[in-house]
Amino acid sequence: MDRRTFIGTVGAGTVAGVAGCLTRDGGNGNGGSGDDGTLRIATYDSMVNGESPAGPWLKEAFEAEHDAEIEWKVPDQGLTQYVRSARENAEIDADAYVGVNVDDLVRIDDELGDGGLLRELEVDRLDNADRIRDELEMGDPHGRVLPYDTGYICLVYDETLVDEPETLADLTEPAYEDALLAQNAQNSDPGRAFLLWTIDAYGGGGYLDYWGDLEDNGVRVLDGWTESYSGAYMEGERAMVVSYSTDQVYANEYDYEMSRHQVAFPNGQGYANPEGMGILEGATDVDVAYDFFDFVLSSEPQAEIAQRNVQFPAVGDDHVDLDAEFDEYAHEPPEPVSFGYEALRGSLGGWVDDWAKEIVGQ
Template sequence: MKRRTFVGAIGGGAALGLAGCLTQDGDGSSDSNGDPEPEELDLSGTLEVVTYESMLDGDNPAGPWLKEAFEEEYPDAELEWTQLPDQGINHYIQRGEQDDIDADVYFGLNVDDLVSVDDNLEEGGLFRELNRDRIDRSSRVRDGLDMGDPHDRVLPYDTGYISLVYDENEVDEPTTFDDLTEAVYEDALLAQNAQSSDPGQAFLLWTIDAFGEDGYLDYWRDLRENGVRVLEDWSESYNGAYMNEERPMVVSYSTDQVFADEFGYDFARHQIAFLNDQGYANPEGMAIFEGATSVDLAYEFLDFALSNDAQAEIAERNVQFPAVEDEHVDLGDEFDQYAHVPPEAVTVGYDDLRGNLDEWVDDWAREFASQ
């Protein structure tokens, strides 16, 4: 199995710039494929955008801000959010088979979702091939966030790095994956279900990257012997079990201290651990459904989401890194200080995931989904 390895570095105000040093397959050039630009744009009517719950609800979500700002810029348009069903991308894969999708844009897509689409539908399906010439700001996306889609259906709007968050009053910093199987970390770790959670699946793929497809299940058996607790999703594991101090360590994001600083939490319980000096890169993207009715508005929304103001608001409210080069976005000293980039960022790429992802997750779930 190949591994796409991205190199960055930790460091305060330099973090965003260094995240931009990630390398990507190909030359990153933009072809003028996809939807041709019409002679006259139709920028009126309703744009239906599908996204996940935390984009819409919770503490200071980005969704309401994006709606208000987009409608202010396009006064003849209305942005209507639709919350992603519990089945996630599988809901739209099933509806895509029946050609029964009313939405225009999917906001919150990752490479694993694209692979699920192409493993279950005709390759290149569900979403439109993008014409990058219709998205002026697409050229500002930092190198390394290309999701490897050979059909160019998705643009990233932010990125995060999966890491561990731990309480230094309860446990020492784990430095390797093998550390987590030692007695000193018995009954310490909270993880998420790889079938239903993006960070849960990312952590699973990180272990596959570390131990290979022939060794990752054995590693998870060692974790189980050492008492790992797998909960359904990130909210249940982090906002619930971890914040209620049920355990001293949780799979989460390397921007956790930004969140802790905002709410005045004790930093002792919000320390970041990069296993093997790595973090798992997990960019989020946006795509236009094949059957979109408001195509012109959809293109304008993708471009709008990459604007300076939108990128800053998404990054700060999602507590993630922006997708565009950092000279375009001012996130403030606190973000620069507390948002950490791993020394090495890794991900399992599209080509390696194709034809393997479902099997890997299913094999894992049979043994570990209900720990």
């Protein structure tokens, strides 16, 4: 359940007018003379590595149905690597990216100008696009990504040590002193999602005061999800951790003590974090990319992605069948919270920077 870190700022200031400069020789945007039937897909590590990742299954199943080959790539610096290449007008070694969220899109546009890095999708080329749940819409005005799964950030806690917190405000009370583990919002998907959840609750003018109260109550902020969950929490250092609402799926699979894997939705909420897939501007195998995206949104791949990634499908329940145990142990918040593109553009960087200066001293 190791989760990717999100795209970092790759240079000082915003660089405008770079979008669209990535086309390589031989690429014409419709398959072109560079099209050799190999789709190079960049993604994050846990999509392709681990005990039962979704990537290898998708490759084998897609290649069995199509006269094409999938080549997975895991760039060392994730999307940051490609943003840097775009700024330098350098070659990009991938056709598509799987694992883009709305925060990434905002960061891309802050660096490259509006509509950068990824091309606008022709959604009418995808028979299965209308299966995607409406609530997963990221609000990108440039239409660059389509969701393929989603997770919900929540609190996971040990019910033998603390009671379920009913509100976010409860976390500042003595009952939760030195209880909470969180992640650095500069580097971590769940850490940033939890920060945005608190901004939704307390506003851009009040969230730092709330975090000050959390700090006074002993919140411990570690760099990423692996350090906080797989490390400190699983080693029993704290009673509660910011994590995913599918946590009990893991706990059940590995026969962990369920009392230490209780899921809490303070205020009846959890932060929704859909992941999307998009086609890079310089892609040479565009037709294969559309075939792959349509395949990903079909029923069997959606079930496999959900169960292997331990996330929720992007399509509606009537389009996917999940194992009974997944349905039992994967929990959705009564009220999902999220910020769309327009709400984040122009605000995300400042929110994160101010939080980092106040809480982690960076």
